[in-house]
Amino acid sequence: MANHDPRLKLHDDRPSASGDDLYHRRTFVRRLTQAVARRTQTSPFIIGIEGAWGEGKSTVLEYMAQELHANHRDVVLVRFNPWAYGSQDQMLLGLVQLVAERLRENTRKSVRKLAAGVLGLVGSAAELAGSVSGQGHLEKGGAATRKLADALGQEDSFPKQKAALEAKLRTAQTQVVVLVDDLDRLDHEAIRSVFRLLKAVFDLPSFTYILAYDPDIIAAALEAHFESRGALSGRRYLEKIVQLPLALPRLDPLDLEEDLFANLVGAFEDNGLPQSAEEIVEMRRLAKVLSTHLATPREIRRLGNAVRFALPILRGETNPVDVCRVEALRVLFPELFEQVLRHSDLLTDTGFLARHTYRRMLLRDGGANPIGGPLPVPPPGPLHEVFGGFPPAAKQLLGMAFPNAALAFDLHEPGRYSGPYAAHQPEYLKRYLQYAIGSDDVEDALTRQFIQDTVHRKASAEATLGALDAKRLPRFLGKIALYARPLESEERLALTLVLAGHFYESYVSFGSHAMPLLTVRDTVVEVLEQGVGRESSGERWEVLERLLKDLPEWWMSLDLFEACSSLLARESRSGREAVAQPLRDWLADLLHRHQTQLMQEPRAILVSALRLLAERHGRSLTHALVLDFVGERSDHAQRWLLALARQVRVEAGALPSRFSIEQYLMLEEVVDMDELLERLEPLVPEVEGLAATDEVMARIMFDRLLDIRPDAKEFRQLEAKELRQRLVAPPIHKSEHNIE
Structure with a gap:
């Protein structure tokens, strides 16, 4: 897997503050900002920006703040998010502080003086509300706020303070715009508290409130409270509060x-x-x-x-x-x-x-x-x-x-x-x-690296192959076959050498228990076959010859050559079987040098080996080799029959009952079967039971040969008859004027 670790750039849920206007909202915002900043009436006013969650209400408020800051500096801008406060009294005091701070920051002295009036008014209201409701924390907060206002020389009573503040606001002739976001994130009680706060305390002249909310959520919060009193529905009540509802422009x-x-x-x-x-x-x-x-x-x-x-x-x-x-x-x-x-x-x-x-x-x-x-x-x-x-x-x-x-x-x-x-x-x-490579899967990067390592770091490639368990190996081999397609001859040879070496090393160690690893050998054959179309026949057989000669044991070369029989079949169909003949001759000579071991080696593909010997050195050699080995010994007869039984192998072991007539006919090419069966008959005793012992398997194999013999003879007779008919049949001449 490639090692690439860039910084993760995730987008948060904050409103877009960039100059991009992907959804063409700035025209809408510009018109709304102008209407608010140039409003001549001094009465308080509430505007609702209505839209579903995620539709861009917060972005509209952000654009509006940017527009006010850039083109309407005389407007006092307050940004209030009630969701940031943990309780209702914190919400009240938070809004007070924000309004007062923005007023004190203004360049005009008459506007700065309004801050004390706001603090005093809200402080008295909070103290009064806390004493009536029994909420001591609210009463204490209101007293502290009012104490700050007293220090600034404000009137004492709430009605007088409010009247004085309203007069000062009208005289100051300034607009205060409060942007209220995330109103629809609050619980129902907090939503109702915000509306009470705006209507009961901050219902002040020259104040314009821009509320962003989902109307369905706000209406549900209001309706849950007022419907039980038989009052208007939530939406009707919302209409009484919001003087100008504005739905967000539809998204294109x-x-x-x-x-x-x-x-x-x-x-x-x-x-x-x-x-x-x-x-x-x-x-x-x-x-x-x-x-x-x-x-x-x-x-x-x-x-x-x-x-x-x-x-x-x-x-x-x-x-x-x-x-x-x-x-x-x-x-x-x-x-x-x-x-x-x-x-x-x-x-x-x-x-x-x-x-x-x-x-x-x-x-x-x-x-x-x-x-x-x-x-x-x-x-x-x-x-x-x-x-x-x-x-x-x-x-x-x-x-x-x-x-x-x-x-x-x-x-x-x-x-x-x-x-x-x-x-x-x-x-x-x-x-x-x-989000992971499964336990039965293999990284493709590991497969590609393995193929490279077979050329330049053979030990590393062998270690990779040896580390794979039985669940991952089939997937790994399938990917090897996929990634090996574009390989050149030398790369193909290096890859097949490592794969074949691993298979035969495992076969030596585990014997018949290595049967599941046959997929490794099958992959070797598939990789070799992939060269068809990319390489000439000579090059392909040269790769196979070098591979066979590099294997440490003669029986391994024989086994892999037999596994590659599909390559020979391709050449035969295309009339190019001669290109494989030098390799067949080399292997026959190799077997000739090991003929004494041939009959003793249980891992050798016996019939194929004998056919190669007969083709190169004559049937008399192989006939004598088989009969001399069997001799008059029962143990040798048993070993010979078991060797034939192993020619048909499944995961459970040898399966003599599947020995075919084709294999019998191949045997006839290397030994006289009538003479052989006559030699074997007294050496193979009858057995009872079906236990999978060597004696039982040998007897089953012998009986299978006896069963096949009549069919094989009949096949030979039909084959000879057909050959004679072809030899004596006169040529057929068709008249140009009598073509059927």
Whole structure:
């Protein structure tokens, strides 16, 4: 996995303070600010900025503060967030302090003097409210505030103080604008307290309050209190408080699309991931699909943060486009994502395409069946049952990530993008769902490094291979076959040497218990076959010859040559079998030098070895070799039969009953079977029971040979008859004028 650790740039939920106006709100804000700053009436006024959570109300207030600061410096600006205070009395005193501070900061002396009046007025109101309600903490806070006002020479009684302050405000001819945010985050009682505070205490001339809230939440809070009294509903009561309700301008889906596209591209850039042209196109398509579902900029920020977080976790082990798709499912459609977790097998089912095509064919043809009656059309299947009830945007997104879903819901996607490590591949989906490499998975980076190490750091490659457990080894070998395709001859040789060496070392150590490791040998063969089309036949066989000659034991060379029989079959079909002949001759000579060991080695593929010897040195040699070995000894006869039984091997061990007529015919090429069976018969005793002993297995193998012999003779007779007919049949001449 690549080591890349950029600083994580996550977007918080604060209002946008940048100069970007992605949603074209500044024109609206500019008009609202001018209306407030130029208001000639001195009566208090409350404006409501109404919108859903995350729709941008706080950003509008931020833009308004910027506009007031830049173009209306004579307006006293107060920014108040009641959610920042832990109790109602703290909320009251906090607003008092904010208003007083902003007034004292003003450059005009007449405005600065208003601060003391505000402190005194609110202090008296709080002290009075605390003594009446029995809330001593509120009474003490109000007394402290009033004490500060007394020091500044204010009137003593609340009515007198309020009248004096109102007169001073009118005389000062200044506008005080209070921006109140996050009102809809408060609990119901706190919401009602804010409205009481504004109407009972801060109902002052020249004060304009801009409240940002979700009208449904505020109406519910008010209705919960007043409905029990038979009063007006929450919305009607809200209308009595807010003189100018302003709904946020509707968000344009095109703007949402642009914002989301910029966030996705920015997530790539923040994590140092270059984007290909295909990936950029796919990000645009993803933004277009999701823009029909997204309602607020906040949802875009949340998705952007999720993508920024997820991209570097398995960098180089996942497809970044699919990371965006899966994170969109996780963040925007959590219920659908839960079903993806539960039914991931449906989305990665490799047999779905065939079943879907068959069903479409039946639907198209009305179940027509040329043989019999009409065939029943299968039901749509479990994908429809699990995901069919989700909204169109959710299914569209699911189809972008998983072709099975695209087929199931007829989501036609021409030129669909699918890069490496795709989420729809069964071996990779867990990475996206778990943010991790599973216990049965292997890092692709480890696989690529292993292939490089086989060329330059063989010991390291061998250590990597030896460290893999039985669960991870099959996945590792599959990836080796994938990444080995572009290798050149020398790289292919180095890779197969390490793999073959590991297999045969394990086979020597574990014997028949190493059967599961046959996948290692199969991978060697697959890597060699990949050279077809890239290398000439001569080069391919040269690689195999060098590999066989590098193995430390003759029986290993024989075993791997037999495993590579598919290569020889390719050459035979193309008429180029001669290129393999030098290697066959070399191996036959190697076996000739070890012929005394051949009949004793249980790991040797005996029939194949004898055929190579017979082809190179004649059948008389192999016939004598077999009969001399069997001799008159029962133990040798048993070992010979067990060697034949091992020619058909499964994980459970040898399986003589599967010894085929083809293998029998191969035996006839190296030994006279009639003479051999006659020699064996007195040496193989009858046995009772089915215990898997050597004696029982040898007897089963002998009986199998006896069973096959008549069929083999009949096959030989038919073969000879067909050959004679071909030899004596006259050539057929067709007349130019009588062609049937």
